Amino acid sequence: YHRYWYFAGEIGQNVLKHFSPSYLFLHGDPNPRHSSQVVGEFYWLDAAFFLLAIFLLIRRRFELLLPLACAFLAILPASLTTATPHALRSLLALPFLEVLLSFSVLEFFLFIRKKNFSLWFLAFCIFLYTAQTFYFF
Numbered sequence: 172y173h174r175y176w177y178f179a180g181e182i183g184q185n186v187l188k189h190f191s192p193s194y195l196f197l198h199g200d201p202n203p204r205h206s207s208q209v210v211g212e213f214y215w216l217d218a219a220f221f222l223l224a225i226f227l228l229i230r231r232r233f234e235l236l237l238p239l240a241c242a243f244l245a246i247l248p249a250s251l252t253t254a255t256p257h258a259l260r261s262l263l264a265l266p267f268l269e270v271l272l273s274f275s276v277l278e279f280f281l282f283i284r285k286k287n288f289s290l291w292f293l294a295f296c297i298f299l300y301t302a303q304t305f306y307f308f
């Protein structure tokens with residue numbers, strides 16, 4: 172029970188809180204000043220694309236390790252405080268998470284394009300994102 176191990180465990184738990192599904196997709200920041208409390212930092216549909224990014228990372232795309240590592244490093248200063256997860260302190264990780272998200276969206280639509288029903292599926296995805304935007308507002 173050394174204090175360094177204790178603080179390392181606390182910081183690790185705070186980092187994991189920033190990557191929890193409740194924070195990222197469902198409720199957002201617990202502080203109502205920084206979040207709408209209706210949706211998380213990303214839309215619900217983005218959860219599938221993040222899972223696809225993790226699958227692509229495990230499967231074959233090791234160039235995704237750099238944005239993922241940068242996202243973890245960007246969350247590290249925000250996890251040193253007591254109020255975690257915090258939307259404003261974790262803004263530094265947002266570009267790296269967006270790179271992961273956009274890469275998985277690109278890979279998904281390249282896969283769908285091979286199957287010759289990309290126009291209908293693209294229209295369906297646009298409809299879903301539009302519906303989520305109206306739900307947010």
